[in-house]
Amino acid sequence: MNKDFDFDTIIVGAGTGGLSAAATMKNSDSKYIVLDRKEEVGLPVRSTGAVSLEWVKKIGMPTDPRIIASEIYNMSFRTEKGKRIDLTFDHPVGMVYNFTKYERYLSEKFAGTLKIKMKTRVLSTHENVVQTDSEELTARNIILAAGPQSNLGNKLGKNEALVAYEETRSLDERQDFQMILWFSNLAPGGYFWDFADSKGTRKIGVCYYPVNGETPKKILDKFTSKFPELQGDIVHTMAHQIPLTKPATSVISGNHYFVGDMVNAVLNTTAGGLQGAFWSGKEAAKAALENNPEKYQRVWTEQIRPWLQKHNDLHKKIHAHGEKTVGRYITLAKVMPKSMKMKVFGGL
Numbered sequence: 001m002n003k004d005f006d007f008d009t010i011i012v013g014a015g016t017g018g019l020s021a022a023a024t025m026k027n028s029d030s031k032y033i034v035l036d037r038k039e040e041v042g043l044p045v046r047s048t049g050a051v052s053l054e055w056v057k058k059i060g061m062p063t064d065p066r067i068i069a070s071e072i073y074n075m076s077f078r079t080e081k082g083k084r085i086d087l088t089f090d091h092p093v094g095m096v097y098n099f100t101k102y103e104r105y106l107s108e109k110f111a112g113t114l115k116i117k118m119k120t121r122v123l124s125t126h127e128n129v130v131q132t133d134s135e136e137l138t139a140r141n142i143i144l145a146a147g148p149q150s151n152l153g154n155k156l157g158k159n160e161a162l163v164a165y166e167e168t169r170s171l172d173e174r175q176d177f178q179m180i181l182w183f184s185n186l187a188p189g190g191y192f193w194d195f196a197d198s199k200g201t202r203k204i205g206v207c208y209y210p211v212n213g214e215t216p217k218k219i220l221d222k223f224t225s226k227f228p229e230l231q232g233d234i235v236h237t238m239a240h241q242i243p244l245t246k247p248a249t250s251v252i253s254g255n256h257y258f259v260g261d262m263v264n265a266v267l268n269t270t271a272g273g274l275q276g277a278f279w280s281g282k283e284a285a286k287a288a289l290e291n292n293p294e295k296y297q298r299v300w301t302e303q304i305r306p307w308l309q310k311h312n313d314l315h316k317k318i319h320a321h322g323e324k325t326v327g328r329y330i331t332l333a334k335v336m337p338k339s340m341k342m343k344v345f346g347g348l
């Protein structure tokens with residue numbers, strides 16, 4: 001512990017990025033704290049919680065069955081006009097977390113109970129000083145994991161973020177697919193989704209570049225009104241932004257380490273940011289333990305950013321084409337494992 005400061009590291013944000021960073025610090029001698037403005041860890045729900053199992057295992061995200069709402073064996077990419085690619089696997093290739101349980105698990109059971117102070121809004125950070133709404137704290141390192149809509153980070157431009165809106169609807173479990181994505185001219189740059197959730201509910205949502213001025217709720221209702229199988233009572237709603245642009249080039253500034261949505265650590269092909277947030281949070285913390293921001297920048301530049309950039313390039317090729325996107329998904333399907341069975345309908 002450096003005696004000149006209150007903490008070795010202050011982590012701003014108790015989402016995936018911040019909790020992953022704190023879990024990495026937990027078993028060291030380092031004095032850290034996580035600050036978050038929310039009332040509770042895991043609430044409000046921030047994400048559908050769908051992740052690829054391959055990456056979950058590679059970067060060490062938790063797979064405890066108690067936090068998994070469903071496993072994905074069968075997925076389908078569609079247009080509302082009947083074009084369709086179905087992918088079926090003989091093993092789960094993805095899963096959907098119960099999001100609240102997942103974040104609570106990260107904060108309590110993943111690495112042991114973490115040091116977190118909730119109901120604490122960070123107003124500003126400058127050099128070693130973190131100004132909260134109740135006190136001034138100092139730290140040698142500051143990890144910023146405050147998500148896409150924070151007062152602290154790089155603001156996203158108009159065409160650099162998707163609007164995302166989801167309704168958990170009271171619907172029976174599907175017997176055919178645990179994940180369906182529809183590409184439609186109603187959702188430019190994104191898609192509509194239907195994900196398996198817990199028994200009796202499914203997650204129905206949409207993400208898109210906000211170009212047409214209609215509210216996300218209206219767009220979702222307009223789309224789902226065409227499909228009786230998607231209509232059910234609303235149990236829960238969630239709305240947020242998803243960064244969808246090139247990953248940042250620089251992720252450090254002095255003793256500040258930026259992770260997750262703040263640096264666009266989102267896989268643009270799926271608009272999934274949990275894996276990028278978890279991985280960048282972990283690497284930022286490993287570097288902060290050595291007071292070495294350049295180490296994090298190197299891992300970002302050499303490993304994390306190229307992975308994200310590949311997805312950004314693919315997104316530019318296959319998305320932003322509305323319903324034509326589904327045909328372009330063939331490109332993705334071709335790199336899927338051999339154990340997968342693919343069926344194409346509707347003359348793509």
Ligand SMILES: Cc1cc2nc3c(=O)[nH]c(=O)nc-3n(C[C@H](O)[C@H](O)[C@H](O)COP(=O)(O)OP(=O)(O)OC[C@H]3O[C@@H](n4cnc5c(N)ncnc54)[C@H](O)[C@@H]3O)c2cc1C
Nearest residue numbers: 013015017037047048049050122147240260261272273274
């Ligand atoms: C509707 C929707 C569905 C999604 N579905 C998926 C999915 O299925 N799979 C997937 O991989 N990704 C999904 N994403 C994206 C994913 O949720 C995000 O990329 C991920 O949560 C980013 O994690 P993070 O740690 O960077 O930020 P966040 O999870 O946003 O955490 C940031 C934290 O910082 C806190 N904070 C912000 N400002 C301050 C402040 N000034 N002071 C104190 N605390 C502050 C916030 O309260 C928050 O807890 C989805 C996103 C949306 C909106």
